[in-house]
Amino acid sequence: MSQMTVWLVAVRDQRDRAAFGALFDYFAPRLKGFIMRSGTSAAQAEEIVQDVMLTVWRKAAMFDPHRAQASAWIYQIARNRQIDIIRKENRPIPDELAQDPGSEPDASQILAFDQEAEQLKTALEMLQPDQKEMIQKAYMGDLTHQEISLQTGLPLGTVKSRIRLGLNRLRKELKGLR
Amino acid sequence: MSAITHHIPDDMMAAYAAGTLPHPFAMVVAAHVSLCADCRATLEAYHTLGGALLEQTEDIEVSKGLKSNLMALLDEPAPPEPVFDAKGIYPGPVMAALKGRSPRWKTLGMGVKQSILSETEGGSVRLLYIPAGQAVPDHSHNGLELTLVLQGSFSDETGRFGVGDVEIGDEDLEHTPIADAGDACICLAATDAPLRFNAFLPRLLQPLFRI
Numbered sequence: 001m002s003q004m005t006v007w008l009v010a011v012r013d014q015r016d017r018a019a020f021g022a023l024f025d026y027f028a029p030r031l032k033g034f035i036m037r038s039g040t041s042a043a044q045a046e047e048i049v050q051d052v053m054l055t056v057w058r059k060a061a062m063f064d065p066h067r068a069q070a071s072a073w074i075y076q077i078a079r080n081r082q083i084d085i086i087r088k089e090n091r092p093i094p095d096e097l098a099q100d101p102g103s104e105p106d107a108s109q110i111l112a113f114d115q116e117a118e119q120l121k122t123a124l125e126m127l128q129p130d131q132k133e134m135i136q137k138a139y140m141g142d143l144t145h146q147e148i149s150l151q152t153g154l155p156l157g158t159v160k161s162r163i164r165l166g167l168n169r170l171r172k173e174l175k176g177l178r
Numbered sequence: 179m180s181a182i183t184h185h186i187p188d189d190m191m192a193a194y195a196a197g198t199l200p201h202p203f204a205m206v207v208a209a210h211v212s213l214c215a216d217c218r219a220t221l222e223a224y225h226t227l228g229g230a231l232l233e234q235t236e237d238i239e240v241s242k243g244l245k246s247n248l249m250a251l252l253d254e255p256a257p258p259e260p261v262f263d264a265k266g267i268y269p270g271p272v273m274a275a276l277k278g279r280s281p282r283w284k285t286l287g288m289g290v291k292q293s294i295l296s297e298t299e300g301g302s303v304r305l306l307y308i309p310a311g312q313a314v315p316d317h318s319h320n321g322l323e324l325t326l327v328l329q330g331s332f333s334d335e336t337g338r339f340g341v342g343d344v345e346i347g348d349e350d351l352e353h354t355p356i357a358d359a360g361d362a363c364i365c366l367a368a369t370d371a372p373l374r375f376n377a378f379l380p381r382l383l384q385p386l387f388r389i
Contacts, residue, residue, distance in 0.1 A: 017249070017252065020249075020252070021245070021249065024245055024248065025245075027232075028240045028244065028245070029237030029238055029239055029240055030232055030233065030235045030237045031232070032237070032238045032239075032240050033235045033236050033237050033238040034231075034232050034235045036238060037235070042238075046240060046241060046244055049240060049244065050244060050247065050248055050251075053248055054248060054251055054252075057252055058256045067222055068222060068225065068226065068229075069226065069229055070229075071229030071230065071232050071233045072222070072225040072226040072228060072229030072230075073225075073229070074229065074232065075225055075228040075229040075231075075232045076195075076225045076228065076229075078232070079195075079196075079197045079228065082197065083197050087201075089201055090274065091197075091201075091204060092201070092204050092205040092207075092208035092209070092271035092274065092275070093208050093270075093271060094208045094209075094211035094212045094218065094221070094269070094270070094271065095212040095263070095264050095269055095270040095271070096270075097218070117226050117229075117230070120223075120226055120227065120230060121230040121233070121234075124227070124230050124231070124234070125234075135227070135231070136231060138192065138193075138196050138198070139195075139196045139227075139228055139231050140231070140235075
């Protein structure tokens with residue numbers, strides 16, 4: 001399991017402050033950089049970072065390492081908060097999946113999922129610079145403008161097959177949860 | 179529930195995950211994902227990609243006091259936040275737009291009703307109620323229209339749409355959806371432009387009915 005996911009599970013299960021501090025040290029500067037790339041001032045970006053990390057602490061119980069790495073889960077919180085705050089609208093978000101109360105963590109499944117995600121990252125790193133930049137732009141474009149066309153179709157190329165593999169796994173996980 | 183056969187296309191899901199999808203469409207995506215495990219998997223894969231980009235982002239040092247301020251806040255009780263769970267046929271994101279209340283239907287004639295959830299220059303999103311056997315009058319689209327079925331089903335020239343299915347209409351689609359027999363068809367419909375109704379309402383009346 002990735003180190004960040006281990007920290008987040010410790011926050012979730014033990015309310016571990018040292019682990020939370022480690023998550024902060026890793027993610028806060030990246031979140032700040034990420035949020036500023038989307039057209040937000042440094043001061044407001046820090047407010048959002050604080051808001052996001054506080055949400056991570058408070059909603060850690062919702063984190064499921066079978067379905068997400070820490071970075072994906074935190075990414076999604078950041079995007080929600082950023083849209084709520086910058087656009088002053090409540091971003092519509094899907095219902096949470098009901099957690100299966102009887103389900104024990106399955107280390108092999110978590111590991112397999114984690115490997116998929118790592119392969120996705122490797123695929124992302126190996127893209128041509130211009131392809132990678134297109135994806136970064138799609139994710140880090142200026143969120144302050146609402147008039148963004150739907151032409152954000154990502155040039156997924158090699159990434160796509162990786163996503164598909166990841167999808168299969170996610171899909172099986174989700175079907176198992178139903 | 180019959181299987182969902184009409185899904186959110188990949189590019190739209192990517193735009194939702196990236197946060198660039200306009201609000202009306204984002205609501206349809208969030209509602210569909212609430213009903214569709216396949217599209218939830220797609221969305222979570224795009225979140226994984228977002229997380230990977232976040233990890234690879236060049237970091238920018240945060241102010242000195244930020245961490246200690248935050249650590250001091252951890253014991254504070256979380257402020258109460260309204261939580262809108264799914265209710266009946268309406269998924270959570272629709273209940274949130276309804277602020278937990280039942281839809282306030284306004285009649286459009288011929289038994290067709292609507293309840294507007296949000297309307298801005300960028301587009302609108304509404305609930306539509308279409309009695310069984312009733313046609314939603316022939317219309318074509320100025321822009322993009324997403325229609326998610328929440329109850330019953332409808333059929334048009336392109337196929338049959340049941341609960342959870344999304345129909346994507348663009349400028350090229352001229353269609354006549356008809357609610358199938360059985361329960362009235364209730365849909366969540368989002369557009370980024372006013373609809374053009376060909377026969378149902380004179381165009382002059384459209385601003386009145388906000389269609």
